[in-house]
Amino acid sequence: MPAPVLSKNDVLERLLDTFRDRGYEGASLAELSAATGLMKSSLYHYFPGGKEDMAEQVLAHLDQLLETSLYEPLRSARPPAKKLSAMLDALDVFYEGGRKACLFERLCASVDSARFRRPVQRAFAAWMNAVEAICVEAGLSKAVARVRAEDFVVRIEGALIVCAGTGDCSVFARTIKSLRASVLAQ
Amino acid sequence: MPAPVLSKNDVLERLLDTFRDRGYEGASLAELSAATGLMKSSLYHYFPGGKEDMAEQVLAHLDQLLETSLYEPLRSARPPAKKLSAMLDALDVFYEGGRKACLFERLCASVDSARFRRPVQRAFAAWMNAVEAICVEAGLSKAVARVRAEDFVVRIEGALIVCAGTGDCSVFARTIKSLRASVLAQ
DNA sequence: GGTATTGTACCGATCGTTCGGTACAATACC
DNA sequence: GGTATTGTACCGAACGATCGGTACAATACC
Numbered sequence A, B: 001m002p003a004p005v006l007s008k009n010d011v012l013e014r015l016l017d018t019f020r021d022r023g024y025e026g027a028s029l030a031e032l033s034a035a036t037g038l039m040k041s042s043l044y045h046y047f048p049g050g051k052e053d054m055a056e057q058v059l060a061h062l063d064q065l066l067e068t069s070l071y072e073p074l075r076s077a078r079p080p081a082k083k084l085s086a087m088l089d090a091l092d093v094f095y096e097g098g099r100k101a102c103l104f105e106r107l108c109a110s111v112d113s114a115r116f117r118r119p120v121q122r123a124f125a126a127w128m129n130a131v132e133a134i135c136v137e138a139g140l141s142k143a144v145a146r147v148r149a150e151d152f153v154v155r156i157e158g159a160l161i162v163c164a165g166t167g168d169c170s171v172f173a174r175t176i177k178s179l180r181a182s183v184l185a186q
Numbered sequence C: 001g002g003t004a005t006t007g008t009a010c011c012g013a014t015c016g017t018t019c020g021g022t023a024c025a026a027t028a029c030c
Numbered sequence D: 001g002g003t004a005t006t007g008t009a010c011c012g013a014a015c016g017a018t019c020g021g022t023a024c025a026a027t028a029c030c
Helices: A008-022 A029-036 A040-046 A050-075 A080-094 A103-108 A113-137 A142-166 A170-182 B008-022 B029-036 B040-046 B050-075 B080-094 B103-108 B113-137 B142-166 B170-182
Strands: none
Touching: A008 A029, A008 A050, A008 A103, A029 A040, A029 A050, A050 A080, A050 A103, A050 A113, A080 A113, A080 A170, A103 A113, A103 A142, A103 B142, A113 A142, A113 B142, A142 A170, A142 B103, A142 B113, A142 B142, A142 B170, A170 B142, B008 B029, B008 B050, B008 B103, B029 B040, B029 B050, B050 B080, B050 B103, B050 B113, B080 B113, B080 B170, B103 B113, B103 B142, B113 B142, B142 B170
């Protein structure tokens, strides 16, 4: 088999980008084809299940990406404050300071949102659990940690929406900063 | 001239509902037609500019609705805490406890989001200004009031996203409760 | 030669949109 | 008062474009 111009991971990255930018219905096959450099037939070769298959694989890819680059490092022995700070840094990069949308949000806003419900649920749960674990590690009670973790995700997601709505990315920066200072506070 | 079966306001309300539920691209003309009881061609009678026109008029309608039912009452002489509480009650009703999405979010997530940028910007600004005014009235400094107002909107929007993503509306209830207790705190 | 991948040509369905027209109440004219 | 005209509300039937998706022969690589 000829070496693919793009690795499967690269293809998934570009699909991820397109879905994040345009949403599920907004990302047409023509656009996904242009973004990956693959013809429609090639897309259907790699994703026999079509557009839905693409979104699902992108979701799974992102899941693994977050696990290895975000959650897994949090289980190291470093101090909780450092780990939280690292997560916030990573989120700032991943969302490009508020300029990029959240894939989970875009997919659960889709008309066929039911298809993606389960993985999106799992993704939000994993995210909250990661934050909760750091909070507990920092000495907060389980109950407080849960509230903090939920609020953490709520504020990141909300900041992304407000950034997109107002066109002012500074909201995201302020939210990150505020979270850095408050999440682990006793 | 024959009396319309539905008033213009009723039509706008139903379009608003459909756009909130399905998003801009997700709400097809067929769906908008079914929701209003008007044939597609009749929709073009009321909205010569087509779908985009519909969304713009819905946006303007909502703008006025929020102004008269949310922001205007806040300029009364009642105590700030009461007014904030009333706004949170109204938001809880409007978003149906987290089950309904935010029109602004759905429209600025649209592919043609540039078209709605200005009105959405104005809507977010008006919302924040209203909250900020209550905060100032309650004795907070202008700077703190601004931060609180921004965080208020961020958390409402974020809670709606997390509700949709997890299918768990209790997140919205907790966010409302938390805001009720913390926004005006010294 | 055999296999993996791509390009071309399609498909039916649905998209947003337009057009020609009907029903009928209000108005203008005599 | 009766008739012609206007304007509003609305609808059915199409429009071209694009949607997601398929079939298959040609190509590229081992």
